[in-house]
Amino acid sequence: MPHPKRKNSKSRRDKRRTHYKASVPSMSTCSHCGEIKLAHRACPSCGYYNERSMFIPKG
Ligand SMILES: [Zn+2]
Incomplete structure (x- = not known):
C-alpha cells in the first residue's frame, strides 16, 4: 500500500x-x-413545485 x-x-x-x-x-x-425558497425544492410555505402541489403545508 x-x-x-x-x-x-x-x-x-x-x-x-x-x-x-x-x-x-x-x-x-x-x-x-x-x-423565498431553496432552489430545486418544493416551496415550504405553499408546498408547490413546478406549478403542482406536492404537499399541503401544515399550520
Ligand atoms: Zn410557494
Whole structure:
C-alpha cells in the first residue's frame, strides 16, 4: 500500500483547509406564492413545485 513519507505539518494541513468554505444555499422565489425558497425544492410555505402541489403545508 502507498504510504505518506512525511507527516504534513499543522501549517500545511491548515493551509490546505483554507479552501474549505461553507457554500451559501442557492435560493429562489416561489412562482406560486412568491416566498423565498431553496432552489430545486418544493416551496415550504405553499408546498408547490413546478406549478403542482406536492404537499399541503401544515399550520
Ligand atoms: Zn410557494
